[in-house]
Amino acid sequence: MLGKKRVAIVGAGLTLFRRNLKETGKELCYGATKMALDSAGLTLKDIDSVAFGSAPDAFDGIHMKGENMVDGSGAWRKPFSRVFVGGGTGVFTADAGWWHVASGLFDTCLVVAEEKMSSCYPHPAYAFTTIFDPMMSRPLGTTLIWIFALEMHRYMHRHGIKKEQIALVSVKNKKNALDHPCAQLAANITVEDVLNSEIMCWPVQRLDISPTSDGAAALVLASEDVAKKITDNPVWIDGVGWCIDSTYWTNRDLYYPDYVEYAARMAYKMAGIKNPPKEIDVAEPYDPFDYKELHHMEGLLLCKKGEAPKLTAEGVTQRDGDLPINPSGGLLGVGNPIAAAGLMKVCEIFWQLRGEAGKRQVPGDPRTGLAQAWGDLMQYGSVIVLRR
Amino acid sequence: MSIEKISDPRQIRHWPGHMETDYIYTHGIAGERFFKEIKENGRITGTRCKHCNLVYVPPRIYCERCFEKLEEWIDVGTRGTIQTFTVAYVDIDGSKLKQPMIYAMIKINGTDGGLVHKIDEANPKDVKIGMQVGAVLKPKEERKGSINDIKHFKPTK
Amino acid sequence: MSAKIKKYPGHPLKSAEVREGKVLTSRWKPKAKYMWSAGVAMSRFLNELKKGKIVGTKCNKCGRIMVPPRVFCEQCFKSTDKWTYVKDTGTVNTYSVSFIAGDASRIKEPIIVAIIDLDGASPGMGIQHKISEINWKEVKFGMKVKAVWRPPEERKGTITDIKYFKPI
Secondary structure, eight states: OOSSSOEEEEEEEEOOOBSOBSSOHHHHHHHHHHHHHHHHTOOGGGOOOEEEEOOOHHHHTOTTHHHHTTGGGTOTTSOEEEEOBTBTHHHHHHHHHHHHHHTSSOSEEEEEEEEEGGGEESOTHHHHGGGSOTTTTGGGTOOHHHHHHHHHHHHHHHHTOOHHHHHHHHHHHHHHGGGOTTOSSOOOOOHHHHHHSOEEEETEEGGGBOOOOEEEEEEEEEEHHHHHHHOSOOEEEEEEEEEEOOSOGGGSOTTSOHHHHHHHHHHHHHHTOSOHHHHOOEEEOOOSBHHHHHHHHHHTTSSOTTOHHHHHHTTTTSTTSSSOBOTTOHHHHHOOOHHHHHHHHHHHHHHHHTTOOGGGOOSSOOOEEEEEEEETTTTEEEEEEEEO | OOSOOOOOGGGSOEEEEEOOOEEEEEOHHHHHHHHHHHHHHOOOEEEEETTTTEEESSOOSBOTTTOOBOOEEEEOOSEEEEEEEEEEEEOTTSOEEEEEEEEEEEEETTSSOEEEEEEOSSOGGGOOTTOEEEEEEOOGGGOOSSGGGEEEEEEOO | OTTTOOOOSOOBOOHHHHHTTSSOEEEEOOOOEEEEEOHHHHHHHHHHHHTTOEEEEEOTTTOOEESSOOSEETTTTEEOOEEEEEOSEEEEEEEEEEEEOTTSOEEEEEEEEEEEEETTSOTTOEEEEEEOSSOGGGOOTTOEEEEEEOOGGGOOSSGGGEEEEEEO
């Protein structure tokens, strides 16, 4: 165990994820944070610090939005930090919360993540354009879907994977999301539906993609002695890991995310995990596109390179399979309010390990779980390993 | 370092561009009601936290201090006290204004909050901290549900 | 806990409600203009593009010849040592075919986007560009391509001084 104190998650909260929510960003934060506090039986007085995560200010359209969300996140006159690593933010905020408590500096920490992408008009895709190099990429008219398509196509080519195999992920996750009360795009679809959907940027089709969303999520973290007073059922953060590669994404072979592997190894080493496929009971890898679930399963060393589609086809990644992947329904089914989506996955593992996931519960008494997020310009991975 | 220096300054390049963004902001649960009250009823409202004995203006749905949900809405009147003010002689890009504009932070009387707004119908020389002012609203048919439905605040006796 | 909660916070809105003013909203379009400095390496790169050449930098420690060029090697974390011209030919590392424009509207003629590993640079040193003069269904991974340049008088010192790459 690294750090001065062992850290547990003792409560979690989530708002609905929708394309357009009436609440302001602050009100969304309040919804999730209050739920997390209530679930742990705590009040603001019990909270020592707040770690907040949100992706670009450009989505909400509020410059310095971390500072704006403070009161809704319970951070009024408290030590507050905002972290931001693009899509990796959601899980990294939980990692940041971990070090607030593990360092011995604070006994409790509220971890809050929020995104309100509906403010960006007519579509948040415009806010993405400045992520690209102004000289090498923007003059070509680059869009985000182009670069995902380039990565997806390379992955398919290197391993000889077909679209039908990847479409199974979208089918699984949207179906899983039917049991998630906050889900935006839960549906019963088939592989044919995916293959017949509108071609956006070959090989990416409409049903391969997660939506843009508004939403917030929150966790309450506590040090070991405090956690044991709050609950009989703490979920321990036993491993954290994060890693970033450069923005020279055109100089990389995109078929495999090395940086996700390095982040995973950092977390596995901390947690003492030597054989991930056997020791992880349930996992929530980041799935903004269906192929990303497969890409990340391999990067997380949950299977060999190129093997993820086979496991999916064999049903291994279903809720009742040997290695349930994205039992929540993931970003494809529940929604993608960037930072909140990553933290939603950590909430899901928390509920799964406690046996509180209701209809989404994976059987077999899972004890070790993992959540992962990914972000920026195909360059960042953050991982968290939880245990009961 | 063996990279050749660029000695002709015309060869250093700058890349012009802009961030393409446009925003439509919802006012939220509290904001929607606050602005509707101004638009439809000409009323400024706040929310009260019983535990902390505070009245928030602009109103919020939660108390930032005790984190309780706030459901008690009250009409806080239209009168306030100037907490601080400034007189602007230039506009946002530094060009001279035709008439100086007075901006003030106005604490709404009987509450713990206030609004930043314009002061008019007053000579800048006469404006003082502690001065009593009252809101002047646009006629109902001109109100849109925005902070500008209040035209300005003016000195009251 | 998750199973016991009956109601999750959030009031969903339909876009029609926003458009038709059924919910109060404020509109704001920020004026955010920039004049980014291209920097030492990219200034030279863009000047060379105007001359019809592609230039990279070499790090003697790891031996990589890098495009886009940089004044420091991010892996060895030291200054790069030499400017080196690379060819304007290469192979297709990966490609995708876009049927939508930047504003999500559909376009008739698809745009073929690719990462092209340039000959003369280290393996895997790709740049992003477009492919043309071929039907999108015939593009292959590993295909050899060559840059099609704009005539010298039309070049401005931008990546679009190369119109696209074509198969050879």
